[in-house]
Amino acid sequence: MDPALLEEAIKDRIAKTGKKPKAIVPVALYGIPYKIDEIMEVANRYEIPVIEDAAKGFGSKYKGQMLGTFGKYGELSFNGNKMITTSGGGALICQDDAAKQEIMFYATQTREAYPYTSTRR
Numbered sequence: 557m558d559p560a561l562l563e564e565a566i567k568d569r570i571a572k573t574g575k576k577p578k579a580i581v582p583v584a585l586y587g588i589p590y591k592i593d594e595i596m597e598v599a600n601r602y603e604i605p606v607i608e609d610a611a612k613g614f615g616s617k618y619k620g621q622m623l624g625t626f627g628k629y630g631e632l633s634f635n636g637n638k639m640i641t642t643s644g645g646g647a648l649i650c651q652d653d654a655a656k657q658e659i660m661f662y663a664t665q666t667r668e669a670y671p672y673t674s675t676r677r
Contacts, residue, residue, distance in 0.1 A: 557582045559594035566602055580606045584613025584623045592618050592626050599627075607631065610649075614640060624649045629659075 562580065570576055580599050582590040599606045606627030610616075613623040614632055624630025630649035634642040650656040 557590055557595060559591050559598050562595060563598045563601075566598070566604070576602055577604055580604050580627075581609055582606065582627075583609040584611075584616060587613050587616040589613065589616060589618040589623055596626060605629075608649075611635075611646070625651075629655070 557580075566576060580595065582592075582595050584590055596606060598604075608624050608627045608630040610622075610624030610630050611633035616623045618626075624632060628651065631646060632640075632649070633646040634640055634644065635646075636643055648659060650659060
């Protein structure tokens with residue numbers, strides 16, 4: 557993802573619709589990090605969350621930090637063509653417990669926590 561073209565696309569969308577993108581999803585392909593510093597700078601400037609696709613970057617680092625941990629969320633896939641495979645499924649990397657609780661709320665069809673459920677602890 558080219559940071560300059562990303563910013564141009566964001567400006568174009570805002571000019572045409574009055575709305576900014578809901579998220580930026582850069583991809584770490586073949587273990588190679590995307591332009592993390594520049595893309596995070598653009599994302600922060602426009603207050604757009606970054607959801608990192610680190611499925612093929614699992615185990616790779618940038619400046620000592622694991623890929624998938626720079627944005628609001630990181631995602632890993634365990635499908636057959638990924639770095640680690642279980643033939644399906646994946647994992648979501650969250651920054652803190654509050655983010656995990658929010659995601660689990662939506663992932664469990666927005667059910668409220670009751671004493672007999674284990675969706676929110």
